[in-house]
Amino acid sequence: MIRAARGLVGLETSELAQAMDVTRKTxxxxxxxxxxxxxxxxxxxxxxIRNYFVxxxxxxxxxxxGKLGEGVRLSRSEKTK
Known part of the structure; x- marks a missing residue:
């Protein structure tokens, strides 16, 4: 779900790695x-990483x-910004 979260907010792998102080490989x-x-x-x-996205x-x-799969979405407060 991390890749989906990156895509949702438009972050490149290198940007997330820098924000988390880890390598792109990680x-x-x-x-x-x-x-x-x-x-x-x-x-x-x-x-x-999850806490950062939240x-x-x-x-x-x-x-x-149940029948619902996993995924990501923006919180309602973020959608209205």
């Missing part, structure tokens, strides 16, 4: 769900629930 790896899922560094980085861009992450 962003690519997270977007492709590569790496060990139980790695605490990966989990911390993913949490920081706090800085008003992105809402929608997780799979």
């Amino acid at each position: 962003i690519f790896s997270i977007e492709r769900d590569q790496g060990r899922l139980d790695d605490p560094r990966r989990t911390r980085t993913l949490t920081n 706090e800085e861009h008003g992105v809402v992450f929608l997780f799979e629930e």
Whole structure:
């Protein structure tokens, strides 16, 4: 969903990497769900990236629930700006 969030707000991989103080390779790896899922560094980085999108861009992450799939959208307050 990170790639979808980037697309929604128009961020390039390099811009997100710079904002998160990580490499582009780290962003690519997270977007492709590569790496060990139980790695605490990966989990911390993913949490920081999600928080960045929520706090800085008003992105809402929608997780799979029943018949509804996962996705991203802008919060209503961000849509009206």
